[in-house]
Amino acid sequence: MEKVGIIGGGLMGTGIAYVVASHIDAETVVVDVAEEILQKSRATCEGLARRAVEKGQAAEADAKGWLQRLRHSTKKTDVQSASFVIEAAPEDLKLKREIFAELDNICGAEAILASNTTGLPITQIAAATRHPERVIGTHFFNPAPVMKLVEIVRGFATSDATIQKTREFCSRLGKESILVEKDYPGFITTRVYNGYLSEALRCLEEGVGSAADIDKACRLAFNHPMGPFETLDLVGLDTCLKVAESLQAAYGERFRPAPLLRQMVSAGRLGRKSRAGFYDYARKEKGA
Numbered sequence: 574m575e576k577v578g579i580i581g582g583g584l585m586g587t588g589i590a591y592v593v594a595s596h597i598d599a600e601t602v603v604v605d606v607a608e609e610i611l612q613k614s615r616a617t618c619e620g621l622a623r624r625a626v627e628k629g630q631a632a633e634a635d636a637k638g639w640l641q642r643l644r645h646s647t648k649k650t651d652v653q654s655a656s657f658v659i660e661a662a663p664e665d666l667k668l669k670r671e672i673f674a675e676l677d678n679i680c681g682a683e684a685i686l687a688s689n690t691t692g693l694p695i696t697q698i699a700a701a702t703r704h705p706e707r708v709i710g711t712h713f714f715n716p717a718p719v720m721k722l723v724e725i726v727r728g729f730a731t732s733d734a735t736i737q738k739t740r741e742f743c744s745r746l747g748k749e750s751i752l753v754e755k756d757y758p759g760f761i762t763t764r765v766y767n768g769y770l771s772e773a774l775r776c777l778e779e780g781v782g783s784a785a786d787i788d789k790a791c792r793l794a795f796n797h798p799m800g801p802f803e804t805l806d807l808v809g810l811d812t813c814l815k816v817a818e819s820l821q822a823a824y825g826e827r828f829r830p831a832p833l834l835r836q837m838v839s840a841g842r843l844g845r846k847s848r849a850g851f852y853d854y855a856r857k858e859k860g861a
């Protein structure tokens with residue numbers, strides 16, 4: 574049986590694991606550092622599968638099969654025979670390089686090693702391995718089971734064969750893909766969208782409007798399903814700050830993180846994951 578490895582069972586790793594298990598007949602192994610994180614990841618996938626059945630999107634037997642294909646482990650060696658491994662660990666270059674160096678020693682000669690990084694250079698991640706030609710960026714979007722796009726990123730040494738196989742893999746997952754030909758930090762989507770988020774933060778800081786009104790304005794004016802603050806809360810403010818910092822390091826002042834974003838992270842208001850961000854999720858009501 575085909576095997577797919579997912580490193581990191583947080584927000585994105587869990588969503589990607591669900592997509593893999595529900596689309597292809599592959600043993601899907603999620604690896605994280607602690608059992609309780611893996612239990613939460615499994616419970617999230619069980620909830621997603623249950624809802625798919627309730628909505629009539631899947632037969633009960635199929636959903637049961639998806640969950641049976643999902644495995645959870647605290648050992649990276651359990652992805653040893655995987656043909657495809659997707660890393661979804663925190664947005665930290667040093668950590669990702671360590672993980673890739675480890676995977677390079679564990680995985681077989683044909684395995685494709687992909688990073689779900691939002692904007693870190695694939696070339697630098699790949700340089701931690703002896704096979705940079707098999708390292709690639711696969712940037713899924715949140716929530717992974719819903720969002721159609723995967724931004725595929727070519728590192729400096731990524732081979733055409735790796736790109737081709739990755740595009741085929743994404744299409745088997747029911748995703749559309751685009752190819753980022755040059756490995757510039759932030760790729761396409763993160764670079765463009767960060768400018769938009771940053772300007773929304775500055776509007777709020779300057780008192781131009783409330784978070785709720787800026788969100789409403791952007792939803793209705795641009796036909797976006799969510800406003801910038803709803804998106805920041807969904808993605809996680811800590812992740813957004815790390816992304817903004819890495820863009821600033823690459824491109825300079827124009828990507829300087831808004832002070833409000835830094836303050837919110839220091840205060841522990843990380844968005845939905847901490848039940849408070851621009852909106853309050855503990856009281857299930859909106860309005861920061």
Ligand SMILES: NC(=O)c1ccc[n+]([C@@H]2O[C@H](COP(=O)([O-])OP(=O)(O)OC[C@H]3O[C@@H](n4cnc5c(N)ncnc54)[C@H](O)[C@@H]3O)[C@@H](O)[C@H]2O)c1
Nearest residue numbers: 581582583584585586605606661662663664690691715808
């Ligand atoms: N949050 C989003 O909306 C979003 C969207 C697209 C891409 N991304 C990117 O996806 C990646 C993951 O983001 P996330 O939001 O899922 O983060 P997260 O914090 O929810 O999950 C990261 C997981 O990685 C685990 N982890 C840490 N070190 C590890 C290690 N050495 N080995 C295995 N697991 C380890 C953590 O325990 C955690 O469960 C980041 O690179 C992020 O930039 C995030």
